Amino acid sequence: SAQTDMITNVGKTVNNMDAIAFDAHGILFGGTSGAGGLYTNNPVNGTATLVHSLVNASNPSLTYGVTGLAFQPGTGVLYGSTSPDSPNSSDSLITVNPATGQVTVIGPSGTGRPYTDIGFAPNGTLYGWLIGSGATTISAATINLSTGAGTSLGSPQTPAALPDGGGLAVSSSGVIYVAANGHKGAPCSPTATCSGAFWTINPSNGAPTTIGTRDVVPGAAPTSTALAFSPGGSLYGIEGGDGGASWNLVSIAVPGGPVPG
Secondary structure, three states: OEOOOOEEEEEEOOOOEEEEEEOOOOOEEEEEOOOOEEEEEOOOOOOEEEEEEOEEOOOOOOEOOEEEEEEOOOOOOEEEEEOOOOOOOOOEEEEEOOOOOEEEEEEEOOOOOOEEEEEEOOOOOEEEEEEOHHHOOEEEEEEOOOOOOEEEOOOOEOOOOOOOOEEEEEOOOOOEEEEEEOOOOOOOEOOEOEEEEEEEEOOOOOOEEEEEEEEEOOOOOOOOOEEEEOOOOOEEEEEOOOOOOOOEEEEEOOOOOOOOO
16 A cells, blocks of 8 residues: 555566666666666556667676666766676666667766666756665765766665665756655565655755655565656656565656656
8 A cells, every 4th residue: 555646557567677767759768687688668558678788888798787777968878877786887877878788887886885776957967866885874966977976965864774775866847856765664575564755855965855655565665666757747667676576667646747647
């Protein structure tokens, strides 16, 4: 059960789909963690189509898994954040060729931990939801596009569990949204009830404001592990993992925003 009625299921996608991003033309791309693949997703029913495995641009034997994807405003360059279980360059910032899946590594996050999701603001600032050193805190951070390193905005949070951290996206008006796992209840698993919060983040100090929460039964995901705004301003997310039986594309009704569809 959900405390809010913000979230509507769109449809099942592939397992480990832990990153999504819309390009300027409204094409929804997705990326998987672990061995890693780049997909396009149908925003009407969630169906995913493989574009290519995520491989190094110079050495295709090197593969990558991702937790976040984001298109840079103006340039259309696709950035990604690699997963902790990525076979190569884990916990790092990368760029991805959306036509071929070829990866260029920029550099590590700087904490030895991952960005659980990333998103560009309209002014070109790249934000990430960054797990801190020692994996005891998580906070919103700005990301250096030249080095990959993150700088926390402040207000580090200490959730009950940090399995994947949750999704992050920035609206066309510059509002930072975060779906934060484990911030209300027990760690997430197929047998444990767990909870999550849906926040906006103050870009000046990183402080969260709760706009929704979710209390879910065992076997369901407490929040969205990836978030992305469409060019029309609708918010989408991925639910799965962390106790979820499968990965699903969902639409999320943002207070004061358009109705997804």
